Amino acid sequence: xxxxxxxxxxxxxxxxxxxxxxxxxxxxxxxxxxxxxxxxxxxxxxxxxxxxxxxxxxxxxxxxxxxxxxxxxxxxxxxxxxxxxxxxxxxxxxxxxxxxxxxxxxxxxxxxxxxxxxxxxxxxxxxxxxxxxxxxxxxxxxxxxxxxxxxxxxxxxxxxxxxxxxxxxxxxxxxxxxxxxxxxxxxxxxxxxxxxxxxxxxxxx
Numbered sequence: 001x002x003x004x005x006x007x008x009x010x011x012x013x014x015x016x017x018x019x020x021x022x023x024x025x026x027x028x029x030x031x032x033x034x035x036x037x038x039x040x041x042x043x044x045x046x047x048x049x050x051x052x053x054x055x056x057x058x059x060x061x062x063x064x065x066x067x068x069x070x071x072x073x074x075x076x077x078x079x080x081x082x083x084x085x086x087x088x089x090x091x092x093x094x095x096x097x098x099x100x101x102x103x104x105x106x107x108x109x110x111x112x113x114x115x116x117x118x119x120x121x122x123x124x125x126x127x128x129x130x131x132x133x134x135x136x137x138x139x140x141x142x143x144x145x146x147x148x149x150x151x152x153x154x155x156x157x158x159x160x161x162x163x164x165x166x167x168x169x170x171x172x173x174x175x176x177x178x179x180x181x182x183x184x185x186x187x188x189x190x191x192x193x194x195x196x197x198x199x200x201x202x203x204x205x
Contacts, residue, residue: 001180002033003112004068004075008082008093010040015118015159016081019151019169023079023116026173032076032180037068039096040083046095053103065099072104076180077112077143080131087123089130101134109139109192112179114172116149118159124150139193141183143176145169 005024009016017036024034042064052060059065072078080097082089101108113135117124128148135142145168153159160166 001031001076001184002035002074003027003077003079003176003180004071005034005036005079006068006081006093006096007036007038008040008080008090008096009118010090010092011083012038012041014083014156015151015153016040016083016116018153018156018159019116019118019149019165020079020081022166022169023114023173023176026170027177030174030177032177035071037064037071039064040090040092042092042096044092044096044099047098047102054105057105059099059103061099065096065103068096068100069104072100073106075111076184077114077176079114079116079176080134081116081118082127082131084117084119084123084127087126089117089127094130097131097134101138107139107192109195110183110187111138111140112143112176112183113138113140114143114149114176116151116169116172118151118153120152120154124148124152141179143172143179145172145175 005020007017027034082093115131117127147168149172151159151165152162
């Protein structure tokens with residue numbers, strides 16, 4: 001079992017990494033392998049809706065998105081971490097996620113998702129909601145914690161002082177591990193939920 005953690009901060013070892021690393025360490029103690037991928041310091045363009053991915057099986061822009069796609073396909077869960085920019089996620093991360101989720105045609109049903117947000121003061125819950133939408137459109141259950149998955153601080157040293165935030169990350173890691181293990185047992189016994197053929201309705205009259 002393994003979980004992919006996406007660091008959307010341009011600061012590789014900053015507050016977002018501090019939160020993700022706390023989750024990763026907890027997952028490791030629960031017997032789940034982890035990998036942290038640093039996205040926020042990369043040059044990643046946004047989706048242009050060319051839909052070439054449906055024809056060639058990957059994004060037309062061959063960068064970190066295509067490198068990450070096989071790892072996403074193989075993982076049991078994914079944690080997305082972002083700092084807060086204007087009460088929203090990092091733009092580079094959003095470009096990465098738009099293309100990663102849209103260009104990968106594999107079934108994401110029952111992969112466990114979680115989002116983690118770091119901020120100095122505010123805008124965190126709006127960013128948290130924004131990130132969770134990638135999971136809820138993909139048949140992915142969301143792991144939660146004892147509080148919203150937030151950590152506060154202007155730098156990694158300050159984030160380390162947010163003891164409640166760090167505890168929230170550890171609880172998230174344990175809850176995510178439980179969900180992943182439970183879903184694996186459920187798939188072995190019951191299989192995945194039945195799917196209907198897709199229906200697409202345009203609201204134009």
